Amino acid sequence: MRRLGLLLRLAAFSLLVAFLVMPQRFAPLFAPFTEYGAPPIYDQGSLLALAAAHLGTVFLAAAASTVVAVSLGILVTRPSGAEFLPLSRTLVGIGQTFPPVAVLAIAVPLVGFGETPTLIALFAYGLLPIFENTISALQTCPSSVIEAARGMGMSSRQRLLGVELPLAMPLILEGIRLSVVINVGTATIGSTVAAKGLGEVIIAGLLSNNTAFILQGGLVTGLMAMLLYDGMAGLEKRLLRAVHVG
Template identity: 50%
Template sequence: MKVLRTSLFWLLALFITLLAALPYSEALWAWLFPELDRPLYQQDSFASLALAHLGLVGVSSLLAAAMGISAGVAVTRPAGREFRPLAETLAAVGQTFPPVAVLAVAVPVLGFGQAPALIALVLYGLLPVLQGTLAGMAAVPAGVREVANGVGMSAWQRLWKVELPLAAPVILAGVRTSVIINIGTAAIASTVGVRSLGTPVIIGLSGFNTAWVIQGALTVALMAIVVDRAFERLQKCFTRHAE
């Protein structure tokens, strides 16, 4: 745990240092890409783009988690079991449908901005949460449920006090996967006018500026690693409490 904590600290420090140092690194990028007139992206600060990116991922991930966990719990109850195949199919379709295609359909209806981006990210991040919830609920030992019934717990008490706490580590693993997917996928939100770390990537691709693409991709990748390590630490805490 101490090694994990230290690793997370240094990764976070590296990410913050990168965001702070990028505006002053024009000489480095000019040396790496001498053929480019403007090798450093300076239209927005990388720190503000990172905050916007995190905000977009945070909102979409919260919505995906709320929908995925709710649906996963609902279809494991006796009254909802017959809807499980439908829920899994809809979630699978949501992830297999390309986010770019979702944006192309949503933009004419909702216009440019965060709304179509959120829809695409929620649909794309829903399946891992649903699968994690189903796997977590299935992993709760039948004997534990029988004991809960034996002490007189109601169905809701058994769910909140027994099943969900025991399933939490596996559910969190699904949320972790969903969030990491959305960090990378959120970069395409810049194609519909949303500020994110994908902005230098999209502009760089359209302007054949490889340096800008690398700068945006590097910050997105490092953000994903930091968030993944944070979830790893959180998951270990949940696992320890569930044991």
């Protein structure tokens, strides 16, 4: 069972890479979906470059959201930041009722077309799951453990770095993964505001009525998102095992 899963993942990954590197080889597969001799494979840019730009945007935004959200999460769970806690919790709840498209669309008139509105939307929307998970993880740290750490003479800083954050790590990592997955989707929509990314292929297909573009764009983006989610989940497990063994 486990071997089958590994085999499936490897196959999906190789298929994705093969398609991105030499898409023309797959042209016969997509040719039936075109009409009037339209190109069967996206021809307005390199698919590999688009995929790289897509991932670049997603990870840049996710890194920024992680730094800000984890710091804020730590701040509002310290005694000195307690006044900000109720509002933070409510805001996270309200923020998640905002559709990512709305965040993206509102950013456009403010900062213009291109990469910037997408980055802003990804950053802002990506904050929520990480912030939420950081807060709940730090708040549910068993008080007996913290008391024990205090009893051992650890300063509040040592307690945070040595006890609370490592205990909170699984939930924080899960928040980062959620945030990355949402970002991959939102970055796809970013192509409607001229950000470089794989959404471009789908949008081009919709505009030129080329079903082959829509299908390959959808398949590549979907496959990439699934592999990313799955890969990050695996990485998380490995990382946690390393921490707990070490």
